[in-house]
Amino acid sequence: MQKNDAQRLEEARDVMISAIAQSMVAYGVTPSVGRIYAVLYFAESPLTLDDIKDEVAMSKASVSTGIRELMDTGMVVKVWKKGDRKDHYIAEKDFFKNFLSFMVKMLRLERSVIHKAIEQTEPVMDDLADNAKDPDVRALAEKDRARVNGSRAYLDWIMQLANAMESGEIFTHFPRPDYNDPASGHEPQLRERIDDEKK
């Protein structure tokens, strides 16, 4: 009968693992890579590439590249275990950290891409808006320039947000709910607090 218990636990864990893997595609990883993370998230102790390979039924090559992706974003870290020459990996368990560092990276990238384009285009739009021979071209240039300029406020804003996320200042505006040590179980006061499912 305890085999049955163990099975039920396994199944429950798998449901969570699938959900986590699924929601991680929003963070720019494939479901397979999300699954690697989720398996590590529930692991009792650091796992090796081969351990993970067995759990997720992927080739070692895929696990290797998947792990690297996860390490690049800080969601997984490598740890050494003496007495074992294999590398061991653990998941960053703090979802806040994962979310925030993902967002910071994404926002900075967006800003960088658009900012570069603005730097390149604005001088010519300025020039054309003032000096183009054809008045129609001048008008168009003026309009485009206004559009481009309008995006500056947005770029400033997302950088504010990114900075607040990086520094942790964001938590002064959106405080972490006052929960107990997440590694130690119950926090019944939080249960069912939010149950509005906006489809």
Added chain:
Amino acid sequence: MQKNDAQRLEEARDVMISAIAQSMVAYGVTPSVGRIYAVLYFAESPLTLDDIKDEVAMSKASVSTGIRELMDTGMVVKVWKKGDRKDHYIAEKDFFKNFLSFMVKMLRLERSVIHKAIEQTEPVMDDLADNAKDPDVRALAEKDRARVNGSRAYLDWIMQLANAMESGEIFTHFPRPDYNDPASGHEPQLRERIDDEKK
């Protein structure tokens, strides 16, 4: 010579269009779809499917599905123009709106997916943590339950964030820079305000 001016403007515009298209992949659309949005963003007036098709050099079928994606997320809206039976489309020009509604959608989805999984798994983990015959299984169940429970705080938090983004309350914490009418050009006081490029 004004042909040359017009050309330069065209090129500058294309640089911006490519940058916008590129940064939109973070919002879950392909570069092609991002390009559709960007073309509409710079359009002088509402465009038809055929107009867009010509601009982006895609099939009408692709433009049709791309436009639908953009409408689903609110980044593009359909407008009617009397005297023309074709549908016309315009881009939502407010990047703040686009960003916020994307985030709200993403956060709500993440919450929903994980919440459902928790609802399904927690009863069995509770049960097993208390009642499993094998003490090892009980211990594992207790540990898994703690993990799952630890994610509740995170879910609450991202919902707070989503709500603040939806209501606009977010702007009390991260105010929009005080810029002039974005449709009307210069706001020199904002220029170069942020120039730290964190690689």
Added chain:
DNA sequence: CAAAATATTCAATATAAATTGAATAATGAG
């Protein structure tokens, strides 16, 4: 309501992304 114009769907194809086994490189123990 019919006819013409436009939009959408769909099956087929092209393109891009992920996955893999085998080969190479890197690492660590002795």
Added chain:
DNA sequence: CTCATTATTCAATTTATATTGAATATTTTG
């Protein structure tokens, strides 16, 4: 330093995604 073990890279393949032309459906006008 050498050998044995582990990790990574890479070219080939599989799988998934995007794109398309043709067919169907929808809409608008008279």
